[in-house]
Amino acid sequence: MTYSEWGRVETDGTVYVKTTDGERAVGQVPDATPEEALAFFTRRFESLAVEVDLLHRRVNSGVLSPEEAATAVKTVRAQVTDANAVGDLAGLSAKLDELGPVIATQRDARRAEKARRSSEAKEAKEALASEAERIAGGRDWKHGANRLRELLEQWKQLPRLDRSTDDELWKRFSSARSAYTKARKAHFAEQDERREGARVVKERLVAEAESIAGSTEWGPTAGRYRDLMRQWKAAGPAPKAIDDQLWARFRAAQDQFFGARDEANAALDAEFAENAVVKEQILVEAEALLPVTDLDAAKAAFRDLADRWDEAGKVPRDRIKELEGRMRTVEQAIRKVEDEQWRRTDPEKSARADDMVAKLEAAIAEAEVQLEKARASGNEKKIRELEDNLEGRRSFLEMAKRASADFS
Structure with a gap:
């Protein structure tokens, strides 16, 4: 017989392995020497040992x-356990x-990790459901839909929870999305x-x-166009493409009217420019009456100047305030002197004041x-x-009424 540390070969060629x-x-190797047979089953053990080491x-x-x-x-x-091999089985x-x-x-670590991920996923899904409900309760139609789509993608990336919990959270999330979508559609x-x-x-x-352009x-x-503009603003927006077209037509009509009016006013201003020159000459004469030294002469001269002033006609709009203001200054200066004199003169002059009031009222x-x-x-x-x-x-x-009142 041939022996090794972990087995032996019987004289009939049978190979045995030692176990506890x-x-x-474990078998025989035909036409092999005992040493070759023992080596064959030893190599089997070595292959098995390699597999165990790799698995380990x-x-x-x-x-x-x-x-x-x-x-x-x-x-x-x-x-x-059942290996036909020779070695330390x-x-x-x-x-x-x-x-x-x-x-x-x-296994415990995997279980703990799974529980941790599940807990985190639950918290994440609760947060997503809460945010979806907040969006559904708001009226942010511009950004809400995009945000809900982002939340849905985030939901899909999270692992499933136990069925009841996952279904409950999904119901909240889905209901919020549905409520928002319904409200958004109603709004639009x-x-x-x-x-x-x-x-x-x-x-x-x-x-x-366009009809009055x-x-x-x-x-x-012009007043009617102002009314139309107020009504336009009060009407609110129409569909954008149509709104832009209608506004272009509305503005074109306005521009046509106001452009024509501006041209007409410009023509009038050009025509009235000569009147302004005449009134400037009248003002030179009127302002020369000040200070008043001879009231009657000043009044007579001013009446003549006032008549010429009226006959001169209208001046350009940007000159009205300036020219009228200067003429009024002369008038008020003469009136002031006249008022002072009236207060010092015979009350019979009140009749003349009354007569002037009557004539002015008739003329007006x-x-x-x-x-x-x-x-x-x-x-x-x-x-x-x-x-x-x-x-x-x-x-x-x-002024005449005030003068008349002074004598009453």
């Missing part, structure tokens, strides 16, 4: 899941036994309805604006009749001249 329970036959390293490294590791250990253990089994606690520890439907109403109103406003009744038409009444006729005929130039004339006479009337 004694010996057991893989389990300890954690590349296998606990379930995969347990299955692999079970498979290899069966191979070791008990040692291999012991090495496999060492993996049991390792796998148990890994209402907006569309309002925009359609605005379109109808603005089309009517545009039609009227050629008017030469500058005052009333006549001018007002002429103004109404001019307005009825649409004579813009005559209207402006009569309005200026009335303003001057009414100013004189106020």
Whole structure:
């Protein structure tokens, strides 16, 4: 017989391996010497030992899941237990036994990690559901939908929880999305309805604006355009593309009217420029009356100048305040001197003051009749001249009334 540390070969060629329970036959190798037969089954053991060592390293490294590791250990253990090999089979089994606690520890760690991830996923899903509910309770139609889509993508990346918890949180999240979508659709439907109403109103406003664009009744038409603009703003927005088109038409009509009015006013201002030159000459004469040394002469001269002032007609609009102000200054200076003299003179002069008031009132009444006729005929130039004339006479009337009151 041939022996080794872990086995022997019987004279009939049968190879035995030593185990903790004694010996057991592992096989024969035909036409081989005892040494060759023993070496054959020893090499089998060595191959099995390599497999056990590899599994040992893989389990300890954690590349296998606990379930995969347990299955692999079970498979290899069966191979070791029934192995037809010669070697320290008990040692291999012991090495496999060492993996049991390792796998148990890994399983506990995996279980704890799974619980941690589940807890984090639950917190994350609760946060997503809460944010979705907050968005659903708001009215941010511009950003809310985009944010809900982002939240949905985040939800999909999270692991599932236990069924009841996951279903409950999903119900909250999904219900919030549905409520927001429903409210958003209702909002835009209402907006569309309002925009359609605005379109109808603005089309009517545009039609009227275009119909009066050629008017030469500058005052009333300008006022009407102001009314139309207020109505336009109150109507609110129409659908954008249509709103832009309607606004372009509305502005074009306005520009046509106000452009024509500006041209007409510019022509009038050019025409009135000569009147301003005449009034400047009259002012030179009027201002030469100051200071007043001879009241009667100054009054007579000023009356003549006032008549010439009225006859000179309207001046450009940007000169009205300046020229009227200078003429009024002379008038007030003469009136002041006259008031002082009246207070020092015989009260009988009150009759003259009353007479002046009566004449001025009659003249104003006549001018007002002429103004109404001019307005009825649409004579813009005559209207402006009569309005200026009335303003001057009414100013004189106020002074005359104050003078008359001083004698009453």
